[in-house]
Amino acid sequence: MRRLSLTARLGLLFMLALTAALLSAGLAFQHLSRQHFESLDHHVLLEKLHATQGVIGALNDVAELDSVRPQLHALLGAHQELRALLIDADGRVLFAVPEGARLPEARRVASGRLWLWQDGERLLRGMTSRVPLVGRAQGLTLLLAVDVTHHEAFFAELERWLWIALAVCALLSAGLGWLVARSGLRPLREVTQVAATVSARSLKERIPAQAVPVELRPLVTSFNGMLERLDESFVRLSNFSADIAHELRTPLTQLMTHTEVVLGRARSLEEYQEALYGNLEDLKRMARMIDDMLFLAKADNGLIVPERQPVALHQLTAQLLDYYRLLGEDAGVELSQDGSGMIDGDAGMLRRALSNLLSNALRYTPAGGCIRVHIDGGDGRVRLSVENPGPGIPAEHLGRLFDRFYRADPARREGGGHAGLGLAITRSIVEAHRGHIRCESANGLTRFELEFPAAQ
Structure with missing residues (x-):
């Protein structure tokens, strides 16, 4: 019907x-x-x-x-x-x-x-x-x-x-009511027309809220906000796609060039083995990049659900520092830790997030510097900070530091086998634990601060 x-x-x-x-x-x-x-x-x-x-x-x-x-x-x-x-x-x-x-x-x-x-x-x-x-x-x-x-x-x-008058008035009021309703719903039809014309190329269009009645302004404001969020998401998706293409094209080009050079003439068994080992390193880096992107895709869709087990952050940090101290000795960098705190979460995911921060800090800390990890709790929250000296990050880059493939400047560039996904993965893990992460950089010191709900 x-x-x-x-x-x-x-x-x-x-x-x-x-x-x-x-x-x-x-x-x-x-x-x-x-x-x-x-x-x-x-x-x-x-x-x-x-x-x-x-x-x-x-x-x-x-x-x-x-x-x-x-x-x-x-x-x-x-x-x-x-x-x-x-x-x-x-x-x-x-x-x-x-x-x-x-x-x-x-x-x-x-x-x-x-x-x-x-x-x-x-x-x-x-x-x-x-x-x-x-x-x-x-x-x-x-x-x-x-x-x-x-x-x-x-x-x-x-x-x-x-x-008789009632019948005539009923007919007239029906026509008048239809005209009044149609006139009153004109802003709603305008919203519908704009929605019908929205595409990937017209996400910049907005409906002027001043020209609509007060009752429809919340709807128009919500619709404009939705368009703005879609526009931002589309831009991020486009940039992400371009970054993926760029990041995958580089190792693929290296593999193709290296393979063409190796096949250019007959070589010995040892030379072929050495070429295959080189290709394997590039393939492993590509595999890690793909795994990281899959992890972020699952996190964006709420598919990453951490376990809820008591985790002692000071113990977890101590285990990681034992590993990174060996690397720090080679680079002339010290690592220290103080404080303690308990949260409910997934130890494996938290270990991965902290490992990304420590690896990042170790990469940019000059020889003779010291990486400090501080843990404290209060008001039902637990805070963990990782602080290291080194090249500062300009303030205009701090807001996008956790975007995928984003690099602040060549001084902070993730080189070698790093594709610029570590901080994005860290943020996804922290948010999956109902926490927050932020970065401060001033006076030659860079500090990442993580905040979690305390263990119940």
Whole structure:
């Protein structure tokens, strides 16, 4: 089943709301009009009743009624739509206006309340009351009724026009609601048009938020933010693809050139073996690069889930420093450690992250320098810093230092078998452990600081 469009639904709701409001107003007007006319009829009947009681109430006997008959005719006969009956205790009609007027037998019991009676095509509203006589214990019964047929005709005509007006207003409000909804949803259609034209070449386009209603500004702001994030991701992906191509092209070119030179003429077995060993080193470097890129791809998609085991960072660091001290002795670099801390995490992944930082620090620390590892904890956090002297990193490069294949400058260039993925892998491992990493470089000192939640 095909669902109505948002414009049609808003127009329909507008029509229903307006129709309901008009219907309520019409019914309320009709009800108030009925009450008004009924109040007028009640007032007329009470006025005639009190006047009649004043004329008849002074009589001592029914026989004296003839003396006030002209007054009763003048009082009750002047109203063309009024019927009046005066009845004694035996049910005899003593006075009637007009002559031969009749009223229902069931209404001849005094009640003091208004009643309705249908007399053929005429509708009467009346009142019954007891009129006492001075000289008799039992008084007379007075029935007064007003012809309200014209009232009912007015209400029937009013109801007919009410339904006609309601139908016309419903149709007009449906069209007006559709136009209003369509006009109000124009900014939403503009957002849709921009979204439909978005491609890799048009990610720079933005929707101006000032030209849309207040209700749609959060949507437009979110959409523009999404385009900005997509643009940044696309740029990073394009740069990443270019970096991959560049990094893989270099060893492949070396392999091809080396192989072509070796095959250029006949060589001895030892020369072939030496050439194959050289090719194997390049292949291993390419394999490491591919493994690193796969690790980063899994980390970006949330597929790297570290184990949650208690890890003593000071013990893990001490084990790594035992290995790197051997390398540091050859380069004339010292390594020191102080502090302790416990976190929940994956020891293997943390070892890889710290190894990248120590390897990086050892590569750029000049002879005679000292690499310091400091661990401390507090406020439910554990912080580990790796500090080394050496060439500083310009401030404009610190924000992109953890991007893939990014190199700050030739002085910090990862040469040899390093493709520029170590710091990116380190950041992915730290973030997988719900931690943060940052770098500071000033006054000839470079420090990487890692922060983790403390062990529970």
